[in-house]
Amino acid sequence: MKIRVLVLVCLLQLTLMVGAQEEPRxxxxxxxxxxxxxxxxxxxxxxxxxxxxxxxMIPFTIEYALNRHWALRVxxxxxxxxxPDNYPAVLSTVGxxxxxxxxxxxxxxxxxxxxxxxxxxxxPAYHRLNHYYSFGIGGEAGFSFLFGNRWSIxxxxxAGTKLQKESDNPYMRIIPYSIPVVALGIWL
Numbered sequence: 001m002k003i004r005v006l007v008l009v010c011l012l013q014l015t016l017m018v019g020a021q022e023e024p025r026x027x028x029x030x031x032x033x034x035x036x037x038x039x040x041x042x043x044x045x046x047x048x049x050x051x052x053x054x055x056x057m058i059p060f061t062i063e064y065a066l067n068r069h070w071a072l073r074v075x076x077x078x079x080x081x082x083x084p085d086n087y088p089a090v091l092s093t094v095g096x097x098x099x100x101x102x103x104x105x106x107x108x109x110x111x112x113x114x115x116x117x118x119x120x121x122x123x124p125a126y127h128r129l130n131h132y133y134s135f136g137i138g139g140e141a142g143f144s145f146l147f148g149n150r151w152s153i154x155x156x157x158x159a160g161t162k163l164q165k166e167s168d169n170p171y172m173r174i175i176p177y178s179i180p181v182v183a184l185g186i187w188l
Contacts, residue, residue, distance in 0.1 A: 030109040034063035034152060036185015038075050050147030054092055061183055068107045071117075073099045075183075077125060093126025102118055116145035121158055132166040140160035140181065154183040 032127035040056035057080045063073040074096060098121070105115030123136035138160015145153045157180055164173040 002133075022100045031112050031150070031187045032065045033188045034061070034065075034071075034112060034185050035182055035188060036061050036152070038181065038183040040077070040079070040179075042079065042179075052081055052083045053183060054081050055087075057091075061185060062106070065112075065113060071101045071103065071113055073097075073183075075099075075102060077123070081129065086091070090129060091139060092129045093125050093127050095123060095134075097121060097123040097136075101140070103144070111145055111149035112144075112152050114144050114152070115143070116143050117156070118152075121160065123162075127164075130166070132163050132164055134164045135188070136160055136162045136177065138177070142181065146156050150187050152183075152185055156183075 001036075021100040037059045038056075038061040039059045040054075042054040043052075051140075056077060058076050058078040059184045061073060061075045063071050065071045077093060077095040077097060078091065079093035081088050082089045086179055099119055101113070101117040103113045103115055103117045105113075107113050113138075118139070118141045121136070121138045121140045123138075125134050125136070127134060138158050140156050140158045142154055144154020145155075147153075157178065159178040160176070164175060
């Protein structure tokens with residue numbers, strides 16, 4: 001009887017020691033924020049300077065992953081218009097672009113969004129040179145590549161309509177637009 005109790009206690013002790021030897025699981029830090037740049041170059045075909053173009057000086061982009069499919073992206077627009085014939089370059093447009101992306105691939109907590117995405121885009125802006133406001137409404141579709149669970153490159157296309165309203169003109173201009181979009185950054 002004593003031998004049985006001794007064997008049972010030894011087995012119980014051995015089981016507890018083996019169970020205590022498990023390695024602790026690492027804590028998974030959720031990846032939710034994309035921080036990067038979204039460079040922009042716009043050719044201005046309707047300006048009095050026929051070969052003028054705008055370059056986004058501060059192309060900062062941040063995206064927040066709302067859940068496994070949805071993300072909200074905000075992009076700043078500070079366009080510097082570069083003109084021909086030694087005219088000075090001036091700040092022409094100040095605005096923001098807000099996009100709600102729906103990713104078709106599922107995201108897990110350890111990596112950023114990847115795969116095909118679609119979603120609506122709005123872009124309010126003030127054009128300082130011509131003194132008018134614009135409001136863009138459109139859609140965006142693209143593909144986001146993910147490297148090493150953190151680094152990302154997104155290639156997409158936007159198409160929509162820009163509504164332009166000058167303060168001294170009662171009429172609103174409606175201008176269709178389509179642009180390619182490239183965003184580079186890291187998921188944090």
